[in-house]
Amino acid sequence: MKTLLAALLFYGRFALPFSRIGHRRRVGAGVRERFDFRGQRWLVTGASGGLGAAIASRAARNGAEVVAMARDARRLEALAHAVDGPGRIIPTMVDLSLLAAVDQAGRAAAASGGFDVVVHNVGVMVHDFERTPEGGERGLATNLLGHHVLDRALRESGAISASTALIAMSSGGAYGARLDLAALEADDPRAHDGFAAYAQHKRAQVALVEAWNAEGPGPAYAMHPGWVDTPGVATALPGFRRFFGPVLRSAEEGADTALWLAATRPPPRPDTIWLDRHADPAHAFGFTRSGASPAELRASLEARAAAAGIAGGAAAHGTSTA
Template sequence: MQLPRLVDAAFDRLVVPGYSRLGYAARRAGWQALRPGSLEGRTVLVTGASGGLGAATARGLAALGARVELVVRDRGRGDQAADALRAEHPGAAVGVAVCDVSSLADVRRYAAEVRDREAAVHGLVHNAGVMPPERTETAEGHELALATHVLGPFLLTRELRPVLRAGASPTSPSRVVFVSSGGMYTASLPTDDPEFRAGTYSGGAAYARTKRMQVVLAELLADDLASDGIVVHSMHPGWADTPGVASSMPAFRRVTGPLLRTDEQGADTAVWLQAAAEAGHSTGVFWHDRAPRPTHYLPRGAETPQARAALWTLCVDATGETA
């Protein structure tokens, strides 16, 4: 039975029941199972897929018949993840590609490689994530969380536009999904200092800021790519017991451990957004547990048109893409 809408919204606002495995269990009871083979014939690229949510997303996509490419920084870890996926799903079509999403040069190289070898790509999941313990810049001079969560995904999406367009049809759009975080609710869109040069740097704050930027960027890209038959969504996985949480937030994990979701539970909505018909009928929506969620809890928190334009300009200028 589907969770009543008011109860579902209360779970969401109260955070603990909605983000934990309790909320997942309560909501899942009302879901329809995805059709087996619903992603057959579709190619989906997943960044940060060597472990955690990325690997779980890849497993979920492969289980539905997708041809999946694990986009990773470390070839060895990527091969291990691919071997584990094939063991779980014998016969699955799985490839591994190396790309450091925080490096704009590497993103361009990888995107050119994909365009050369793939006639069409049907899905892209931006899952790669970092929570730096101290402020770090990439070789190109960008703060690491910003480069990984915002600039690299923006560039990769724009550079893959031709093959994503080729993968779209009138009845089945190509789909781009940003894996954001519920932590973005704690941050506003940074416009004055997006590179986090001023003040005391915090990895948690940098993470939340750039996850907020991802949600807004998904909305902007949704408008930018709509004419090509490409839909763009963002989602958050709730509280999942991932390697990233264990290494970056050990105190949080100790307190919430029994309530944390599995990787598969956290990845469920990202998989669903690639496969479900409902997600193909809309674009620019923020999701959690297969339902649209507000991007702000208070109306006064909404970004101004000027702030949204500033984010787009930042991405265009930093990556050298055309507006």
Template structure:
């Protein structure tokens, strides 16, 4: 009976060799794609290099197996070898990358050598488990970097649950996140070096999304209205050692003039923008207009993201495969939206209704952009974060906050689908859809909220007129 196990697997991926190499050379990332690994930490300072050491804890069978890995050979972006040492065995991981027409081919060989002779029966069982884990691991790695074999779709079961209302509402709570947080995972490599713009990123869901995006390696521009909060966020995230960079922009997004100035600054500094996340929003319980004469809820929650997105369209096109993520709300299920609702009369104003209509309008824009901008390589996605415990919710809907407080999600749980949509290959194959917990959801529960292609075109024409953007879209 041989005293070693060997297995070799090969996959073809759409990712360039340098991006995949950099991801794999940070061996602590193995916890993302190897289901047997549940802890990883880089021990050596600086960028990965020959001699860099990592501690990884594996679960093999029913036992935790602590290991220390060292990079012993490294030829970027073609070859990576690591040697791992456990209590009674050594592992040699040999990874080779070669270019293909669409990306690269990864050949992964693992050799396990035991320090002492193995019991034949135990060896057969162990080899069987090793082979099974290896197949699972390589398939998971490919799904995380290229997406699943089948694109996401709205399932009949999900559609029925949404329309039954109560099951759909249960999904808005923290339980929905718990059930969906492992759905269609994404490798952190797909965030690294990509320029992303996030509005409303200084508190609540936005701040949680900012923290996670920078941690995963994105280059993030956070837009906010409060200078002190922006400075605090910059101080917090600027200290991250292994993440991307962060910069901030101050702007009052309820004003079209400030949106234009913001877009101009962004376009001057960033020739390409890979992801735009329209997260800024507010619910005003009392009627009010901005200095430009637009009702405040519509100005902040619909007019602003429309104007900013259209103004940044050249930079999104330049990215080649960009995406727009619009943060909506479950409240939109209660309302339809028509062009004439952009300008509500003070006597008819109701804060939650105006907020729901604005978010419905944002979903309508998403549906339109998903069709119209596909030829530019731009994906458009709307999402619902669920019911999240944020200062905004407590201030605008205090009674609702008190009633459902035990069921509310944390900001981090609410931000999960935002972060996922910013990089998921699967999401980009299902543009123009509405998501909750990494899953496509129905956009309508009640008949009176339905809209047509004409309704969407009328809304866009009204927004064009209001913003002066008719020639741009």
């Protein structure tokens, strides 16, 4: 009964703004406007499909060189071929749930130069508890730990500067969660709840962005795309997709705020999630406000990365911190 009421409250509050109708009300129909990203270098994770592919291809069509990270080489190559300039896509195969690989890929990408925009887009809803070969739960590793490790690798390699915009793809699911560090990963696999874990990770992304803004040097934004018809939704939420199908957004509509943030760079605001080019409050319900702090989250992620054998610090990698 309590769950049903919570669901009614959540969908009653968000179904309209998160739908395609919400996007059209705030941004208008279609997103055809051009931005000038010529000369810029971007990194986009989870870029072989869904929102990541839409972000990478629009950035490249508007002039950026985009390091596009995902696992599927064939789909990344197809994406790169589909872009006819003026920028280009550089397919970069990496499993973003494997922290050592993420660390290595970040440092390798940074070796070719700094980034103007980094979009931490990759995210998955994992219903069955599954450990990566490194021992962590796959959802947490993909949705959050990998973002932290990639960010750290880029910072330590000098690829993040005052002109770098960091964009984290959170989710409306964050509105239903109070950040609880103990709940980022279930102690007992039998207690794993894919929906609840995903909401935790997405709430944590918002806190991680606060930590990034506190550290600087450039602006960081947490955004969410609304409800978008992507392969990820088709796989993880088939019932939701059947029900809301007619009002789901296109990937281009969901991706629009990321492109707009990168182009306009509004001053970052605390306790904010961007949707449809607007800074919405990061909390819709009082109970979500009392969670762990951004600093506590960052310390917890650092400890988890260390436990997985991913040492931070420039000294560990012989890289510059310029």
